[in-house]
Amino acid sequence: MLTAQARLVRHPIAPWSGPDVSIAAACIVSEGGAGLCRFEVVGDLHGLVVPAAGMAARVDGLWRHLCFELFVARRGAADYLEFNFAPSGAWAAYAFDGYRAPASPPAVTTPAIRAEATAGRLSLTALLGPGTWPDPRRTALEIGLAAVLEHRDGALGYFALSHPAERPDFHDRRAFALALAAEAAPP
Numbered sequence: 705m706l707t708a709q710a711r712l713v714r715h716p717i718a719p720w721s722g723p724d725v726s727i728a729a730a731c732i733v734s735e736g737g738a739g740l741c742r743f744e745v746v747g748d749l750h751g752l753v754v755p756a757a758g759m760a761a762r763v764d765g766l767w768r769h770l771c772f773e774l775f776v777a778r779r780g781a782a783d784y785l786e787f788n789f790a791p792s793g794a795w796a797a798y799a800f801d802g803y804r805a806p807a808s809p810p811a812v813t814t815p816a817i818r819a820e821a822t823a824g825r826l827s828l829t830a831l832l833g834p835g836t837w838p839d840p841r842r843t844a845l846e847i848g849l850a851a852v853l854e855h856r857d858g859a860l861g862y863f864a865l866s867h868p869a870e871r872p873d874f875h876d877r878r879a880f881a882l883a884l885a886a887e888a889a890p891p
Contacts, residue, residue, distance in 0.1 A: 722855035755792035775848030791819035844885035
């Protein structure tokens with residue numbers, strides 16, 4: 705198993721009227737391409753719009769509201785995958801041949817999403833089935849982790865590992881800042 709974890713930072717220019725929060729994210733990828741992503745938002749969450757739990761369903765446009773995002777790419781390859789997860793259980797999966805160039809949707813099983821919210825903490829865990837990601841034993845992976853938070857006044861906050869562009873752009877490969885690679889066995 706390979707693990708990567710990091711803190712997400714808010715885009716410095718995009719307007720945000722919501723509370724100051726800290727967001728931690730982690731990914732664990734198994735040898736068979738199954739993976740687990742965990743996001744934890746900590747702080748005064750008053751005023752955040754958190755979707756109520758519901759049935760798991762594939763839904764487009766989750767980025768317009770509170771959701772968490774995962775990007776997975778093979779190092780050196782132009783193609784990549786995008787996954788969106790909402791506390792409601794809604795999710796989406798997309799494939800791209802290159803920067804924002806849509807490809808046929810990936811065939812993935814419904815991820816198991818679990819969310820918990822209290823006054824000071826929101827956590828979401830998404831479990832992706834085997835074969836969802838490229839096998840990290842065969843190719844090094846570049847990972848992007850991001851979150852969109854929605855305030856009750858309609859403002860969206862954009863959080864990611866890094867923000868290399870002037871505008872929020874989670875698809876910018878420079879923001880796929882976590883590397884996952886199996887280490888070669890010693891001779």
